[in-house]
Amino acid sequence: xxxxxxxxxxxxxxxxxxxxxxxxxxxxxxxxxxxxxxxxxxxxxxxxxxxxxxxxxxxxxxxxxxxxxxxxxxxxxxxxxxxxxxxxxxxxxxxxxxxxxxxxxxxxxxxxxxxxxxxxxxxxxxxxxxxxxxxxxxxxxxxxxxxxxxxxxxxxxxxxxxxxxxxxxxxxxxxxxxxxxxxxxxxxxxxxxxxxxxxxxxxxxxxxxxxxxxxxxxxxxxxxxxxxxxxxxxxxxxxxxxxxxxxxxxxxxxxxxxxxxxxxxxxxxxxxxxxxxxxxxxxxxxxxxxxxxxxxxxxxxxxxxxxxxxxxxxxxxxxxxxxxxxxxxxxxxxxxxxxxxxxxxxxxxxxxxxxxxxxxxxxxxxxxxxxxxxxxxxxxxxxxxxxxxxxxxxxxxxxxxxxxxxxxxxxxxxxxxxxxxxxxxxxxxxxxxxxxxxxxxxxxxxxxxxxxxxxxxxxxxxxxxxxxxxxxxxxxxxxxxxxxxxxxxxxxxxxxxxxxx
Numbered sequence: 001x002x003x004x005x006x007x008x009x010x011x012x013x014x015x016x017x018x019x020x021x022x023x024x025x026x027x028x029x030x031x032x033x034x035x036x037x038x039x040x041x042x043x044x045x046x047x048x049x050x051x052x053x054x055x056x057x058x059x060x061x062x063x064x065x066x067x068x069x070x071x072x073x074x075x076x077x078x079x080x081x082x083x084x085x086x087x088x089x090x091x092x093x094x095x096x097x098x099x100x101x102x103x104x105x106x107x108x109x110x111x112x113x114x115x116x117x118x119x120x121x122x123x124x125x126x127x128x129x130x131x132x133x134x135x136x137x138x139x140x141x142x143x144x145x146x147x148x149x150x151x152x153x154x155x156x157x158x159x160x161x162x163x164x165x166x167x168x169x170x171x172x173x174x175x176x177x178x179x180x181x182x183x184x185x186x187x188x189x190x191x192x193x194x195x196x197x198x199x200x201x202x203x204x205x206x207x208x209x210x211x212x213x214x215x216x217x218x219x220x221x222x223x224x225x226x227x228x229x230x231x232x233x234x235x236x237x238x239x240x241x242x243x244x245x246x247x248x249x250x251x252x253x254x255x256x257x258x259x260x261x262x263x264x265x266x267x268x269x270x271x272x273x274x275x276x277x278x279x280x281x282x283x284x285x286x287x288x289x290x291x292x293x294x295x296x297x298x299x300x301x302x303x304x305x306x307x308x309x310x311x312x313x314x315x316x317x318x319x320x321x322x323x324x325x326x327x328x329x330x331x332x333x334x335x336x337x338x339x340x341x342x343x344x345x346x347x348x349x350x351x352x353x354x355x356x357x358x359x360x361x362x363x364x365x366x367x368x369x370x371x372x373x374x375x376x377x378x379x380x381x382x383x384x385x386x387x388x389x390x391x392x393x394x395x396x397x398x399x400x401x402x403x404x405x406x407x408x409x410x411x412x413x414x415x416x417x418x419x420x421x422x423x424x425x426x427x428x429x430x431x432x433x434x435x436x437x438x439x440x441x442x443x444x445x446x447x448x449x450x451x452x453x454x455x456x457x458x459x460x461x462x463x464x465x466x467x468x469x470x471x472x473x474x475x476x477x478x479x480x481x482x483x484x485x486x487x488x489x490x491x492x493x494x495x496x497x498x499x500x501x
Contacts (some may be wrong), residue, residue: 009215023064023224027228027231033098037099039099042145046150046486049154062065073103091108093351095343097343116193122193133201134200135324135389137203151211253316254388262484270475272475275476287487289490290327297402300403300406303362304316306469308417309417309420309434315481412471456468
């Protein structure tokens, strides 16, 4: 890729000045059209060798366009807060909303390249990073995000000349530190890693553009022209979002019409006396586990889904009743806000990923896309079909970072739900729990049953299995939730201990 590129391009000053004014005006107009269109965000990824003009280009883009609508982010070494979460967390938090531009300086491509050059990871581990990057970028482009990836390059001789020139000039000497010279000494190793890395992460939806970085004027015009052309082409299409992918292939229902929900024995026995005895026992064990010194090396996400009136709130209260209030947070998921609709679907859930040593409880979750959005047709079939793999990838990243994920589906019968709905209407202080929407959802019971069964089939993995809770008996359901959570945390603590040996 680099050997075939002509890196010795130059533009004379007169040509540059003649083109710069027109280019700046056109870029600014395109930026305002993007803001008015509001249908998608633009992310510009800045990467490449040291001394190739990355920083100058970022500053130039902020000068040429309206900086109020450009979100510029540099990603230095990981902070303590970032180390306690999956690597992609820091990038998800920085995503720009629809209608705006994000400039990412040294984003998700930088860490794996540097680690491989330093031989801190193996080729196999680099391959895993590449797969993660490919899936992230596909998900972003499927969500309508426009990605422009710019790789600024210099030959080894050009890099040495450039660093020497910058270092000699008192006005630019601050740009050259020991780190830049350290990377220069590793130039050949960087190229050996970067060439195949760029080939594998350059796709039709998100290709890498190699920008020769020696001549500042040529570099500036190259970036400006490409950015204008790509943005204008996207804005001028009839659809602001990425065209839908071909229709997927939903699972066929079982020939005998049996599914995981209908196979459950929903009526389980447990008396109130037995429940109170078991409650003290399992809440006590849960409390002790979160006080274990090893717990500081992991975190817990408890995800609750279920039929309306299945008892999610009651089960959650029994969990939080066992925890120190400083260690947990409850996240109640409702319809997305305007801010959340301006971002990729999983954005609002990535934001809530907890630090180590803490617990986050989701009352409704990221599974809304394959449940309510699917059944109510708030989401296209293409979008909810691809959500299965995106969710599995999200959950795998959580598990890989010592996050114990426990997913509960609380199931009740249709008759039991009707009984609970009527009871809520009859009790004054419970009327807030029943709405017209609950009765409306009940009419689509069979549609939700199919969606839930398919969800479990496609997203119950070895890493993040579903726990189906028979919930006609609330006492039994609450104890099963506590037991399952305790068992999952105990297994997580054992993994932490094993990793330290």
